[in-house]
Amino acid sequence: MMKIEAIIQPSRFESVKDALLEIGIDGMTVTEVRGHGRQKGHTEVYRGREYTVDLLPKIKLELVLPDNLVNRAVETILKSAKTGKIGDGKIFLSRIEEAIRIRNEERGENAL
Amino acid sequence: MSSPRTDLAPGFRPPNKKMEEKPVTPLGELGPQVEAQRERIRKLFESGAGARETLRQLCELADGTIRKVFGELLRVRGTPAQGMSLLALGGYGREMLFPYSDLDLLFLFGTEKAEEEFRPLISEFSRTLWDLGFRVSSAGRTLDECKQIEESNAEFHLAMLDRRFLDGDGQLFERLDAKVLSGPEKTARPLLLSEVQRLTRERLTRYGNTIFHLEPNVKEAPGGLRDYHATLWMRQLAGDRRDPRISPLNEDELTRNAVDFLSGIRCFLHHSNARNDNTLTYELQAEAAERSLGIDDNLRRNAAEWMRLYFRHARTLNRQLLRYMEQRQTVALTLRQRLMNAMPGAKIEGSGKPYTLRDGLLELTNELAFADRQATYAMLADSARTGVPLSRDAERGIAYIMVHPELPQKNTRITWPALSEILGGDYPSLALRPMHRLGLLTEALPEFRNIDSLVVRDFYHRYTVDEHSLRAIEHLQELAAPPDARGAHFAPLWRTAERRDLLIFSLLLHDVGKGMPVESHVAGSLQALETAADRLKLTPEEKSEVHFLIEHHLDMSATVQRRDIFDPSTVSGFAATVGSHERLQHLCLLTYADIHAVNPEALTPWKSEMLWQLFVATSNHFSRTVDRDRLHVSDEALLLEQVHQQTATGAKEEIARFLEGFPRRYLAVHSPEEIALHFALYQKLGAQPVQTNLKERHHAFELTLLSADRPALFAAISGVLAAWGMNIVKADAFANSAGVVLDTFHFVDMHRTLELNPTEHARFQQSIADVVNGKQPLEPLMKGRLAAALARPPKVMFRTSVQFDDNSSDHSTLMEVVTQDRPGLLYEVGSALARQGCNIDVALIDTEGQKAIDVFYLTAQGAKLTPQKKELLREVLEATLG
Numbered sequence: 001m002m003k004i005e006a007i008i009q010p011s012r013f014e015s016v017k018d019a020l021l022e023i024g025i026d027g028m029t030v031t032e033v034r035g036h037g038r039q040k041g042h043t044e045v046y047r048g049r050e051y052t053v054d055l056l057p058k059i060k061l062e063l064v065l066p067d068n069l070v071n072r073a074v075e076t077i078l079k080s081a082k083t084g085k086i087g088d089g090k091i092f093l094s095r096i097e098e099a100i101r102i103r104n105e106e107r108g109e110n111a112l
Numbered sequence: 113m114s115s116p117r118t119d120l121a122p123g124f125r126p127p128n129k130k131m132e133e134k135p136v137t138p139l140g141e142l143g144p145q146v147e148a149q150r151e152r153i154r155k156l157f158e159s160g161a162g163a164r165e166t167l168r169q170l171c172e173l174a175d176g177t178i179r180k181v182f183g184e185l186l187r188v189r190g191t192p193a194q195g196m197s198l199l200a201l202g203g204y205g206r207e208m209l210f211p212y213s214d215l216d217l218l219f220l221f222g223t224e225k226a227e228e229e230f231r232p233l234i235s236e237f238s239r240t241l242w243d244l245g246f247r248v249s250s251a252g253r254t255l256d257e258c259k260q261i262e263e264s265n266a267e268f269h270l271a272m273l274d275r276r277f278l279d280g281d282g283q284l285f286e287r288l289d290a291k292v293l294s295g296p297e298k299t300a301r302p303l304l305l306s307e308v309q310r311l312t313r314e315r316l317t318r319y320g321n322t323i324f325h326l327e328p329n330v331k332e333a334p335g336g337l338r339d340y341h342a343t344l345w346m347r348q349l350a351g352d353r354r355d356p357r358i359s360p361l362n363e364d365e366l367t368r369n370a371v372d373f374l375s376g377i378r379c380f381l382h383h384s385n386a387r388n389d390n391t392l393t394y395e396l397q398a399e400a401a402e403r404s405l406g407i408d409d410n411l412r413r414n415a416a417e418w419m420r421l422y423f424r425h426a427r428t429l430n431r432q433l434l435r436y437m438e439q440r441q442t443v444a445l446t447l448r449q450r451l452m453n454a455m456p457g458a459k460i461e462g463s464g465k466p467y468t469l470r471d472g473l474l475e476l477t478n479e480l481a482f483a484d485r486q487a488t489y490a491m492l493a494d495s496a497r498t499g500v501p502l503s504r505d506a507e508r509g510i511a512y513i514m515v516h517p518e519l520p521q522k523n524t525r526i527t528w529p530a531l532s533e534i535l536g537g538d539y540p541s542l543a544l545r546p547m548h549r550l551g552l553l554t555e556a557l558p559e560f561r562n563i564d565s566l567v568v569r570d571f572y573h574r575y576t577v578d579e580h581s582l583r584a585i586e587h588l589q590e591l592a593a594p595p596d597a598r599g600a601h602f603a604p605l606w607r608t609a610e611r612r613d614l615l616i617f618s619l620l621l622h623d624v625g626k627g628m629p630v631e632s633h634v635a636g637s638l639q640a641l642e643t644a645a646d647r648l649k650l651t652p653e654e655k656s657e658v659h660f661l662i663e664h665h666l667d668m669s670a671t672v673q674r675r676d677i678f679d680p681s682t683v684s685g686f687a688a689t690v691g692s693h694e695r696l697q698h699l700c701l702l703t704y705a706d707i708h709a710v711n712p713e714a715l716t717p718w719k720s721e722m723l724w725q726l727f728v729a730t731s732n733h734f735s736r737t738v739d740r741d742r743l744h745v746s747d748e749a750l751l752l753e754q755v756h757q758q759t760a761t762g763a764k765e766e767i768a769r770f771l772e773g774f775p776r777r778y779l780a781v782h783s784p785e786e787i788a789l790h791f792a793l794y795q796k797l798g799a800q801p802v803q804t805n806l807k808e809r810h811h812a813f814e815l816t817l818l819s820a821d822r823p824a825l826f827a828a829i830s831g832v833l834a835a836w837g838m839n840i841v842k843a844d845a846f847a848n849s850a851g852v853v854l855d856t857f858h859f860v861d862m863h864r865t866l867e868l869n870p871t872e873h874a875r876f877q878q879s880i881a882d883v884v885n886g887k888q889p890l891e892p893l894m895k896g897r898l899a900a901a902l903a904r905p906p907k908v909m910f911r912t913s914v915q916f917d918d919n920s921s922d923h924s925t926l927m928e929v930v931t932q933d934r935p936g937l938l939y940e941v942g943s944a945l946a947r948q949g950c951n952i953d954v955a956l957i958d959t960e961g962q963k964a965i966d967v968f969y970l971t972a973q974g975a976k977l978t979p980q981k982k983e984l985l986r987e988v989l990e991a992t993l994g
Contacts, residue, residue, distance in 0.1 A: 011677075045915065
């Protein structure tokens with residue numbers, strides 16, 4: 001099992017979600033986050049006051065998937081989240097040792 | 113000893129092992145009997161028996177079982193019940209025992225010795241009841257312990273108010289009731305009353321202080337059975353004084369019906385969930401509606417209709433509770449609080465008003481006057497303006513008058529000015545809440561009936577549609593002093609919103625389509641606006657503003673969540689939809705409130721920040737592109753036609769010459785009717801080189817001036833306005849390709865000169881024309897007025913900031929001045945610009961409280977400002993403005 005963490009543009013979230021649904025992935029955790037990588041923030045002046053936006057709004061998706069679905073999911077996210085501009089985000093993969101469904105204590109891939 | 117005893121704590125369940133060691137054999141047959149009785153009662157309820165009958169039978173079953181078990185245990189042990197009583201407390205004491213409710217029991221002992229003797233029997237007793245399927249929640253007290261009523265054990269003593277003798281030593285119970293507790297309970301009434309109120313306030317807050325939950329908890333949520341119990345306690349603690357008012361709406365009957373209805377639901381929930389779970393979920397709402405639960409009129413209802421009945425009953429219980437909460441305030445006000453309460457009163461007291469301010473609430477002084485709705489609406493407008501709420505008794509009085517058969521109701525059709533006054537106040541929801549409770553909101557705005565108590569199922573909303581709309585209004589009202597950081601950015605927008613009445617009106621209507629048989633709720637809401645606007649006689653401009661806000665109420669949220677708001681094309685596209693800064697401000701506030709009212713967590717700091725970013729980017733887009741986006745009439749056939757239709761005289765070619773080259777913002781801030789009026793003034797320029805038009809607009813005046821461009825024109829007009837004591841809150845100055853200048857000033861008549869002296873209107877306009885034409889010098893006019901005004905120090909100080917931007921326009925330099933607003937400010941800025949040889953192509957003037965925000969597009973000798981000129985201007989302005 002692998003965990004996919006994808007940091008994406010908020011504006012691409014709906015497309016990514018729909019694309020994942022299309023390949024049969026409907027379970028995910030979504031978090032509103034802020035941060036920046038190479039894409040730095042900027043400053044807006046409004047009515048004499050400066051507003052610095054140094055941490056930009058992003059969406060973080062977290063999915064834990066069986067190994068056989070991981071590549072497809074990553075490709076789907078890459079395809080649907082990409083705009084080609086700086087700030088499109090990143091995908092992180094990590095291995096998961098165990099998953100347990102709380103309701104019935106199922107374990108492993110059955111719990112996903 | 114004052115703290116509660118825990119040796120027989122609620123939920124205590126002895127292990128089965130002991131039971132195996134020493135079974136209570138004579139009671140062995142009781143289990144199947146009790147189970148059979150439970151099943152019989154359940155079937156009885158399902159076959160249509162009322163809740164009251166069901167609760168009575170459940171209570172009898174519990175009473176009978178307890179007595180059997182208790183008696184049998186005493187018999188087996190050969191112990192008489194002397195010195196020990198068994199009491200039912202809380203809901204069980206009140207004989208309101210639901211299928212899976214806890215059995216609240218008290219073991220009362222005459223002495224500590226008796227307690228020691230009976231301890232083994234009590235353990236066995238509790239264990240046996242658990243095994244019979246009763247959830248026992250028990251406590252033990254000696255008579256002496258019961259005397260101690262303190263804050264720390266107030267909840268126990270509140271439960272004791274419902275005590276009922278079950279078995280054991282009857283004389284002991286009588287001693288407790290008649291001798292031991294009568295004194296302490298009387299003395300402790302204020303303490304217990306304040307504890308009921310505290311616990312109730314905490315409970316109501318936990319549920320957002322509203323009955324309108326989509327999946328309500330029928331016991332604990334506002335409007336649930338706990339409201340009824342709390343009301344009973346408060347009545348009991350207040351000596352059960354009954355209100356002598358005879359109401360045609362028989363309150364006791366309404367209460368009884370509500371309690372029966374909710375009790376029936378609670379029984380149904382317990383049976384359906386097979387546990388003490390009181391949440392009325394969507395699924396169970398549908399099932400209850402299918403069974404017509406609690407209804408005997410044989411009418412089939414869908415879940416939404418059935419839920420409306422639920423909310424009607426919940427409202428009865430909640431309204432009664434809140435009235436008691438208000439009446440039973442025991443906390444004495446400090447001198448400062450009394451003075452604070454008295455302050456708004458000074459604004460409300462007036463001769464002949466049938467209401468007055470008492471203890472910080474509006475009370476009726478002449479109930480009969482409220483047969484005329486004008487009195488009711490005047491009171492509500494006062495409440496919305498001052499922030500003083502109506503008392504629950506005042507509400508009750510109005511409700512009484514509204515249905516009194518011998519008092520014919522007058523003026524039941526509200527006018528737009530009366531409604532606008534209520535909606536435009538600083539505290540609109542203080543008026544709208546009682547209006548909703550009294551049915552006045554649906555009387556004034558029948559379209560709102562579509563969403564009255566309407567449940568629309570989705571994953572996000574927590575409240576019914578009407579509650580969502582009213583909450584949204586409350587969230588705006590809170591922006592006067594934002595309760596958390598999410599509102600901080602938006603507070604100045606709310607404080608400076610010009611037509612709050614239209615904004616609030618839009619919020620009332622924005623979701624009414626959800627209760628209409630239409631495909632899109634927005635289309636339904638717009639349809640409702642048509643009828644409401646016609647009935648209330650809104651002006652075309654007002655209707656257009658509300659139409660825009662309803663039509664686009666989801667756009668800003670959608671842009672924030674589905675578009676890249678840092679992409680300039682997103683911003684320019686959104687700006688094109690919105691059109692003007694004024695509409696952006698309204699739409700942003702509406703969006704903020706709409707998201708906030710979905711549920712308490714919906715407006716995350718993340719979303720709030722995104723919304724603000726889009727607002728700032730769009731606002732800046734407006735001010736930075738105004739000079740670039742010019743009107744070319746060849747692309748505006750429709751506009752030309754609209755204006756042509758509005759004009760009495762004038763060929764299309766002449767209209768085209770007039771419009772050509774104005775910034776597009778001109779179209780965004782003026783309707784075709786207004787443009788036609790400007791054109792009429794333009795036509796007269798040949799006869800009189802300065803044309804003015806003055807009109808009163810919603811607590812302010814609007815002056816429009818047309819003239820050929822000339823040096824220091826803007827400074828001259830600003831100077832005359834300042835000399836007449838007018839406070840300019842907003843202005844814009846545009847020029848067309850032919851060099852005709854069109855300036856619009858919105859100002860507040862600080863000294864009510866024009867308001868109180870209509871004959872001064874002409875002299876005022878003549879004075880402007882004379883100064884602009886050079887027939888009258890400005891300085892003598894200004895001298896006295898400015899000296900007096902400048903003597904008053906400002907309440908808040910802002911440092912002047914002067915920013916230049918050469919990228920926003922192809923041929924002019926943008927200068928933004930943010931500074932302290934004060935009388936004559938625009939005159940000073942305009943004069944400084946004129947002295948430096950700067951020509952104003954476009955001016956956008958705005959104020960935000962005591963802060964002035966002025967944007968000018970400037971040229972000098974037909975070109976952008978040189979770096980030296982900009983530096984010089986900055987120095988001059990900073991030196992002049994401070």
